[in-house]
Amino acid sequence: MRRRQFIGLVGGVAALPVLPPLAVRAQQAGRQYRIAYLALLAGEDSTFAKPLLQRLEELGYRESKNMIWDYRSADGRAERLPQLAAELVRAGPDVLITGFGTLAPKAAIAATHSIPIVFTSVGDPVGAGLVASLSQPGGNVTGMSGQASDIAAKKLQFLEDLIPGKKPVAVLGNSDTPYTALALQQIKTAATAMGLPFAVLDARTVDQIPAAIDAAIRSGAASMLVLEDPVLLSAIRQTTDLAAKARLPAIYGPREYAQAGGLISYGTDQSQLSRRAAEYVDRILKGASPATLPVEQPTKFELVINLRAAKALGLEIPPNLLSLADELIE
Structure with missing residues (x-):
């Protein structure tokens, strides 16, 4: 744990400070x-x-x-x-x-x-x-x-562009996170409109990630969409390594996934x-x-494609995806 300024504990539980109005x-x-x-x-x-x-x-x-x-x-x-x-x-x-x-x-x-x-x-x-x-x-x-309301639909479309034919998608998330329910609603709406079958996999702890990815393979999923969640984000390298080992093309959120060897990341800047x-x-x-002060929603998103990961999976990235990419990792 990094501390730029350390304030020591003074025994017991102190009362909350009384502060002047904002x-x-x-x-x-x-x-x-x-x-x-x-x-x-x-x-x-x-x-x-x-x-x-x-x-x-x-x-x-x-x-x-x-x-x-x-x-x-x-x-x-x-x-x-x-x-x-x-x-x-x-x-x-x-x-x-x-x-x-x-x-x-x-x-x-x-x-x-x-x-x-x-x-x-x-x-x-x-x-x-x-x-x-x-x-x-x-x-x-x-x-x-x-998050934005259309981000799930875009991720599914990227997977369909990459692996056409309405192939099944595994969606990996954490049911303990409030955002997961909202994201799954968006995914269901988008997948239904696209005629794309999907299955939901739950990983509420880091230890459950390997079993969830194994379940994705057993279910016949051709690709995987990983939702954003603190638990999953604490295991970026583990998740991308497991997906690569299983030869399961996956799309993630933050760019750190693609930088860690994941195939594609698309998410908020x-x-x-x-x-x-x-x-x-x-x-x-x-x-x-x-x-x-209104809660602000994102206006800028980043698409990062790891070409090394694509090569290892034997995938050719379609020209339309290459043209949309903000960054290509070679």
Whole structure:
């Protein structure tokens, strides 16, 4: 776990700090701001937090000058999030940022109802109970949604372009994640319209991923679509290696999958979401209320194709997919 600023525990459970109203904490010249970041996954400091920090610096916030950056990671161990959230809150940050998924913002909300919280990537923030609505979040929470309504249909179309003939698709997800239900609804609608058969495979822990991929092969799936989920994201290399070993072409979400050897990734440009989250932090420090800052949805997506993986699978990428790719890994 990486900590840029360490705040030690003082025995027992401390009471939540009493903070002045949001407007009173509006940005003031010459003061130093404490900005906290709570991450579930290991490595979020480079994938999620780095572009956010870069944007904060562009907006005038610099460590050791007018900003204290307090970063905590649970390193994939969700049970540690409540303790880390409590530590961050006791330090009295001006804003608390949370990383990928719903577990970190839920831990933050449980720790404070007064400190503004900005989440950087949540698939279904309304369904997860984080906000009242996308347009009017309410409470002390707002942020960035990492999904769009048509992304499932596009992923299925990419698989159909790659392996034509209405071949069965295995969909790997985690039923414990609120976003999974929404994604499966979108997939069902898109697959029905395309006449594409699919089967749903559940992996609620990393240990269940190998059995799920084995089940995909036994079911006769010709390809696999992997949903975005903190559990699955904590096992990117394992998942891509298992799919390659099973010779199962797969499409994933974040670009890190393709960079780890996965065939295709298509998903949100996370750096853009992180930069927008930084702009929300800036607006809050200048007096805006999270309750009235709408949850933003992504506008930029990335298609990354790993040509080495395609060659290993004996697949030829269609010209239309090659022309759409934002990046080709050779």
